[in-house]
Amino acid sequence: MRLALSILLLVAVAACAKGSNSSAGAAASAAAEKNPASASDGGGVYSANCSSCHQANGQGVPGAFPPLDGNPTVTGNPVAVITIVKNGLEGRVVVSSQAYSGIMPRWKGLLSDEQLASVITYIRSAWKNHAPGVSVADVQSVK
C-alpha cells in the first residue's frame, strides 16, 4: 500500500516536472523570437567560422577579404546583412575604397538559425560597430 502510494507520488511529481519544463521551454523560445540573439554566443561562432577570412579584429585582408569593422553594409539594413551571410556573396564589392571580388560562402544549412542570428548580432556590435542585433525570427524571415 505504501509502495503503491509512493509510486503514484513519483509519477505525479514526474508529470509535474515535465509540464513545467515544457512551458518554460515555450516561454524561452517565444522570448528568443522577439529578442536579438546573444552577441557573446556569436563571438564563438565568429572565431570558428569567419575569423579565418575576416580576421579576429574584423579588419579582413585588404584586397582579399573585406573588413566587417566599420563597414556600413554590416551595420546597415539587417535584411541585407542576413541575406549576405545566409546566401553568400559573389561579385565586386567596394569597402573603404578598396575593391573585392572574391567569393563568400553561403552559411545557410551550415550554421543553424540560432548561430546565424548570434553571429550577425556579434558582427553588428563588435569592434567599432554599434548596430542593434537580429533575432532568430529575423533570420528565418529572410529566404
Ligand code: HEC
Ligand atoms: C573563405 C573566406 C570567408 C569566410 C570564412 C567568411 N567570409 Fe564573409 N566574405 C568573404 C569575401 C571574399 C567577401 C566579399 C565577397 C565579394 O567580393 O563579393 C565576404 C563578404 C562578407 C560580407 C559583406 C561585406 C560587404 O561589405 O558587402 C559579410 C557581412 C560577411 N562576409 C560576413 C561573414 C560572416 C558573418 C562569416 C562567418 C559566418 C563570414 N563572412 C565568413 C570571405 C569569407
